[in-house]
Amino acid sequence: MDQDTLVGRKIVRSFKGLPLEITVIGGRLVDTDMRKESWEPIAENVSSFGNASESEHCSKILLLSYNNLPLYLKPCFLYMRVFCEDAEIDVYKLVRLWVDEGFIKASETESLEEVAKGYLEDLVDRNLIIAHEKDILRERILTCGIHNLLRDLCLTESYKGHFMCSPRVQVVVKGGSVCFLCGSCVKGKETINIPIPASLFPPGSQGNLLSCGVCAVIYSHIKRLRMVMVLYSFLQHTKLRSVNVEVYRLPKFVSPPNVHWLWNLQTLSFWHSSDSSVVYLPSEIWDMPQLRVIEAKRVVFPNPPTSHVEEKHIFVLKSLHTLTTVLNFELTDAILGGIPNMRQLGIKYNEFMKGSNASLGNLVGLQKLESLYVKEGSEWDPTEGEFLRLKVLIIVDCDLVQWRADQSHYPKLEYLELKNLSSLEEIPCNIGDIPTLHTIHLKECCKSVMDSAYKLWEEQESLGNDSLKVLVQEGVVDFSICEFMALPHQRRWQ
Template sequence: MAVAAYASLVSLTHVLDNVHYRANHSRLHVDLKQIKSIQKGVNFLLDFLEVHYGRKDQKIEVLWRQIAETGFELEEVFDLYVTGQLQVPFSEESSDMGSKAFHDDLERLAQKIKDIERELSIVEKVVEDAQLGKQTRSSVVDGVSSTPASSRVKNKLVGLDEHVGRIMNALTKDEANLKILPIVGMGGIGKTTLAKKVFDDKCMVEHFDVRLWLSISQDYCVDDILHGLINEGKVEKSNAQLDGPGEALHKKLFGRRYLIVMDDMWTTGAWDDLRRFFPNNGNKSRILMTTRLSNVATCLCSREPYVMTFLDDNSSWNLFCQTVFQEDDCPFPELEQVGRKIVRSCKGLPLEITVIGGLLANSDMRKESWEPIAANVSSFGNASESEHCSKILLLSYNNLPLYLKPCFLYMRVFREDAEINVYKLVRLWVDEGFIKARETESLEEVAKGYLEDLVDRNLIIAREKDFLRERILSCGIHDLLRDLCLTESYKEHFMCSPRVQVVVKGGSVCFLCGSCVKGKETINIPIPASLFPPGSQGNLLFCGVCAVIYSHIKGLRMVMVLYSFLQHTKLRSVNVEVYRLPKFVSPPNVHWLWNLQTLSFWHLSDSSVVYLPSEIWDMPQLRVIEAKRVVFPNPPTSHVEEKDIFVLKSLHTLTTVLNFELTDAILGGIPNMRELGIRYNEVMKGSNACLGNLVGLQKLESLYVKGAVQLQNIAFPNSLKMLILRRCSRFQWKSLSTIGSLPNLENLMLWDTTEGPEWDPTEGEFLRLKVLIIVDCDLVQWRADQSHYPKLEYLELKNLSSLEEIPCNIGDIPTLHTIHLKECCKSVMDSAYKLWEEQESLGNDSLKVLVQEGVVDYSIYEFMALPLKDDGSST
């Protein structure tokens, strides 16, 4: 119960901060001394937990459970009181409504916290255990390898190279008809890793016209698989809407040589459901499958399946050393003997080796720290294969620092084989309240560090990185580790309150995640009649996953604050997905969702506009507001003495605001903005929208501006790292000095924004620029060399029909690794090829020149998340 207790307390700290802030600004009637007393008690319990969480005696387990229950009960008490206050105008008459009962509940729970503190203080040998706990915690948490997580080598396929060659040979044999090749082996042996290596190999890219990857898993849905292909842009949407996704896929594949990977097959049913969409073109098309079950492979293929074997001793040791030390052998002679003992105990299973390696890579590299782990791993020797693997994985989980455990266990909410967007995952961890605040970092920065740590420990898989290879874009979790998350969550009674909702209009969809509900699963929740919308039923529709996770729910306070959709007042994140709605007006009672941190409106039509009410300024805990077009209101009028009352102190992301007028009142209310997207239309023609005031946003890092017509008055803050200017009034190239002088600018996109035939950059500008993308301009001559963009890593030019050539000296920039050309004239491509040849002759074999056709449209988020895929021809 230590994890549930920790998660409960961390979540409660955010609620208490919200209550405290509201009370300080006369938005809530509470006794601040009482709140501060509870905060002090909660912080004591958190500190105690972080030191003693590894203790397993029965008495302290009971106290962990009491802490978790107290934390959740306190949140419930605050929710009941605050929502009651918000439903009536704040005044002297209404401020005492329910105050006595609220005060009494807080006194009772404050006393309960004191009782727990007293019980903890008399637990045997507290002082000695505290010192021992600090030492143990130091070795696990603080004794981190000197190699940062981001630099670790994650793609070594030790022992798999010979398998790759055999699979590729089998796939390219001269057999004209469609063939199936199954790869069989136990979980964790590397089937998916092998299939992915084959799938991405350059020879396979050149040999097959189309390559598609399908993750099947046990609980697969054909429509989900096919629609997933559509969403990834693999099948044209127009065809899919006309014919259905299966027929559209068939048309896509017909007459073309294709490779389909069907990963993680558990039954032949998935093949039976999908096979009719895979035409037999008689052109050596292939299906590659992975499965743990030999009988499935036998049923699907007349030939012998490809059986994955365990790694031999040498390959196992090599993989272990790559994982722990990023070297081919052990650099610490005193660790080799104990390390080889650990490797032998892993029995050649790659997943076990990498997970244990991830644990040891974060140790202090002392023999005394490794020996207890070796003893534990050796003790699993007599277990069955599946039990042995489970115990190895559990050992790694048990050795996680407490702050990482809630984030890891949360991975259970994602379906098997899901490809998880990292931006979304980090935000969910924050919204769920798992991240403990630090003075020097934002919650998102802390959460990103947690993700890197879990990837570094091989408990989460990094799947895709940005084109600079610096940031993870998507991740996943092995299904054996996901099973561990499920098992440990049940043991811990973890995740007791739903805080995230995906609102989807129409159809039978889950109340929480928005996915289709099969069999109309429901959970009976008693709901106060005064808060439930008239005429609605007290049963809520849940999907199978949410029905299991939240089966314990006893009650929710229901409101209808977003259009005609139902919410509950404990929500911290709402994602509204509505199609073909030209105007979405958020009602004024949206602030009843008083702990809401993320409000997103996606999948609205391109012409849709979201109108937010002025009550949005009464939600100081909001961190993210997103929509394609959102109209952001002016703050309510306040008296001079109340000038700080309407400040969205936590808001750091706001996109994309329509016709945003950056007045002093608005900018003063969003002082901590980091990502801002602005879009102007004809209504604002001739207005500068106070763009000169942008310089007042001293923490702004990412800015997207589209359609502005008065750029000569724009002023940027020095904190800016990413800038996108799209279809704005034209900058003269010589005027780019305003941008080039920004000291922290790393990423710049100029889209249909510049004019003039010549660009002669000034030396001493763009000193930290890493990414430069230029789209749609009349540039003819560009004179530049390595002194102008000394840190440039990625250059992209799109639709520059007048440009004569790329400056040849740009190739001398030592950091430049990619030049990407899209829809450029032949002379530009010729100059790029010449540049590449010159660099090759000088021994620079790291530079890539990619040529691609097609239209690519970037949003403010996609710009920094552009995957660098060689899906065009490269010179």
């Protein structure tokens, strides 16, 4: 029997048959170069726990895996303790939180979100995070979770080192007794004892420093924060990197001009309980150069302040890469020149906004655009070179009739979604020739769209392109276009 096998068996004998230990150490071994010299230190460490009780043995095994994590992965792993036991964690939300908390190292070749997804995959490979739901077509993890014993480890190690120096994310919920950090309901009179300047309490307003039990424990070591009053009558501290504001059913929410006091802010999100609510951003938003993400169901984005030619560079949001969904977005040179690194954009126009400033052709200046969500127009005739990096295109709820496009217009398109298009004559057949396109997803579209999609799929199949998936959503079920066309006629168009 070779030496590598002997070392491996020595490790396995130390596990006492506990599956979590086997899984976690297995993830640690996979990360090595699989040589005996790399496995021997792990075997020695594991064997040294032989006299421990079963629970203590398990804790030490898990701690060993944590201690062997690269430094850049440790904060991401420890952060998992903020989620409840057995939580189904949305990966998009998790990645955003890691970025907002400042855990992700900048890269010259990838966005912070892409780097964060790589961190997640690394932790999954090490069996410290469990991948639950996956999108097979787009090869990505949708939801994940963490074993309760590993979460306990996160809690223990976090408290030891005061892991969270200060809160970076705040949820602003108006009304009731809610935590001033996470927005959850507060029972009793839990507070965080932080000195607050009296000047922050103007007549008629109330400062809210109630905290839930979880936040009170996590941030119990905090002695002082620099606070400002920006949203509602709530306090925000100036180190915040992410604020999520609940808009309720207000038909109109005007973000206050002093929002730029939150000079470290990177993510500004608004939660709507009504689809008709509109958020109005102040022109001072252009004084927030660190902003990376602005999200709302409907948001009115202002023009930059009027400036002299030599001052135009001042009003450029170089970090802003996600802006959704902008109502009646004026695609002027002043605005588009101020958001040069936009990668994800959502646009919605109503019948009152037409003309040159609403033409999607103006987006040619956004050369880094990768994802476009649009509700606009009856005709779209893109020109070559407009969307050279676009990977995701979603067209929803518009009266689009004619759409002329081919491979030269979206050379890197990967995913196309069409929803509730009742007037579109056909999907451009040459769309199928885009080599990177792997999915066309149709939802609530008219018969002419379905027929052209089936024709496109048949043509690609005859050319040997079996990697293109054309899906049709019927209720909550996705059918392939072939399966859908085989359904009874009454069911297809009911």
